[in-house]
Amino acid sequence: MIRLIGAEFKKVFSKKAIYIMLIIALGFGILTNLIYKYADKLDFIYDNRYQSKEERDDLIKYSKTLNLKKPEELDEYIYNQTEIYFYDFCIDNEEWRCNILTSDYYELVYNYMNSLYNPKADLNKEETKAALDKAVKELKENDVFGIYKIKKAALQKELDSSIVTSDATVGKKDKEFLEARIIDQTNEILKYDLLLEHKISADRKDTNRYSQVESYIMAKTNNETMDLSDKLSKEQKQEYRNNKEIISLNKYLIDHDLDDSQPTVAANLKYFFGDFSFFIVLFVIIISGGIMADEYHKGTIKQLLIKPYTRSQILSSKLLTVLLLIPIFALMVFAIYFILTCLFTGFKGIFDAIPVYDYVKDQVVIYNVFNYNLMMFVARVPYFVIVSLISLAVSTITGSTALSIVMPLALVFFSNIINMAITNFQFKWLRWFVTYIWNLENYIFVRNYDGVLNSLRFNIIFIIIYILVIAILPYIFFNRKDIKNV
């Protein structure tokens, strides 16, 4: 058997296909690394708003054409005036000041413009202007951390007021409303505490870390608000679960000052199986499909069958070759991508932590790039094995390379749609279907899952059944097959 497997390996590695696939992997790896490396520059194109004088002038020109007597055009005019105010401010001020104005002070600017141009608005022009001027003055006179302290102080006042009001409120609905507001204000204050503690500015360089804080606060606020409810809908429960992951992961990243948007070895390689899984499965299908069908087509199967080995031994050697090639090829592609990523990132962050949230333990579990990808591979082993066995079985039974590639590929392509249908239409009787059970990622990482999750034991039993049935079929056909004329 060892000799047979040796001969199969010799044949596979003498063909051009494997080297072409590796070169494509290399090209794909270079492209992926380039995208990760220059992603922030791509963001720049889309986020660089309010910097163009030409855009501002166009907006001014267009606004002059609007008829303020028509309500919808009046709304548009007010919106445009808000935008023009932002342009005027942002063109002359630093980016972080622009970011704070356009996000945190949007309402102040809009209210002012509304009071100016909308005679029906219940707003006092002087008051709105005074509020806006005060905010802009604070913005111009303080650094970002000073602004955080000012906002925090303002929020603290609002919170104190809300607490007093809540204590005095009797009605259940009003009380709940106030409690929700208190939660919101408390967490907003926490947001500024975190920004100050970890020295996170509103500049481009801190965009990702700022987002971590915002995501954390938003998810925390949502969950604490939902905790006030007696009963949650199915969608709310799912959202609650999702938020727990967001809270834990972002808290970890914030506490450890980790900017996971920066291209490091760990950050890039976290997505290795997300980016390359299809590529690996494609290779597996091509090799499995050709390993038997090619021998039929070229007639070399006759030479193999007149050697002193039984047909079962010959088929087993091909099956074992295919199974062994799965981890070998995955490792080869991983090595190529790892080396490329190290070169592109300057070997930065090889041993950085990859945090993953464990829903059962309700905590963040830390991996490194190697054990994380090993777990991802192990989770996908049933998927790779089943797909390769299907390809080998079709190749052996039909002798058609085309069918042996197309059939498993079709299953791979449509697996997401099939799984969504099983979940969304609640086809519980289809929860044993092969595409539903072949990826164990949700169990290995104890991830949240949108649909119904089978038990791990159930999945493993069906994986074994599938493997046995798909593996046995080619033996039955191959042992009976008459070798026809080539």
Next chain:
Amino acid sequence: METIVKCENVNKKIGSKQILKDVSFEVNSGDILAFIGPNGAGKTTTIKLMLGLQKITSGNIYINGYDIKKNFVKAISKVGAIVENPDSYMYLSGYDNLKMAQNLYGRKDKAELEAIIKKIGLENRIHDKVSKYSLGMRQRLGIGLALLNHPNLLILDEPTNGLDPEGIRDLRNLLKSLAKEGMAIFVSSHNLAELESFCNKVVIIQNGVIIDSAKTKDLKHDVSDAGSIYTIVVDSNKKLGKKYELVDEDKVIVKGNKENVAKVVSELVVLGKKIYLVTEQELSLEEAFLKKTGGNKID
């Protein structure tokens, strides 16, 4: 003399069609057996059944005493073969093909491999990819692959395909020497003129049925209607009279046996003719085959 192959009442049916019917023959050590028949007679099917490439419907095939159905590995272990085409892996070199096959037999002797390469005459091209070989070179490689395991049975399906006259001569000499060493050789071919020069036995198959099985010499004598044909070369100066006709001005053709020839020679001497040469012409294998099968042409 040892029986290497024994086919007993072998039948092959595909669907309702009877491909082979009660095929029986034996191949002994030292035999070079020609397995001949018209197109579609069942030659390749018989070979495939012998090699386990197709299933036997009924009957038995024994190779070296082992039943091909019940003990395939032992039966096939001393067999080398080329079936239909000299199949080898085109993307590997000739050397790699031979080495890989040698490994599969559990042999690793490099000297043995070199000897085979020399025997098939591919020393200069053995490291080239098979995709660059001509048909003749691939045929030689196929023979080399068949000889790797020092078989005592060699089954060759159209082995002279693509070989030039020198290659055919080399193959003929090789097969003769292998047969002398005791190898049983089973050859299926349409090139009867070539087969004739080295086969000692013939089995003729037609429409899936064995119609004759004999030594080559005996087959030719069997089908000859009135013995051999003799050519007597005489001087051309004098005429013969009405009894005998001269062919090509100096030949007299006689059909019959040796006694008839002796009588004719005496009469010619009496007529004053000088006798320069008397030769016997045998029926060719092709002629014998055509008489047996009733065909106008082969292939």
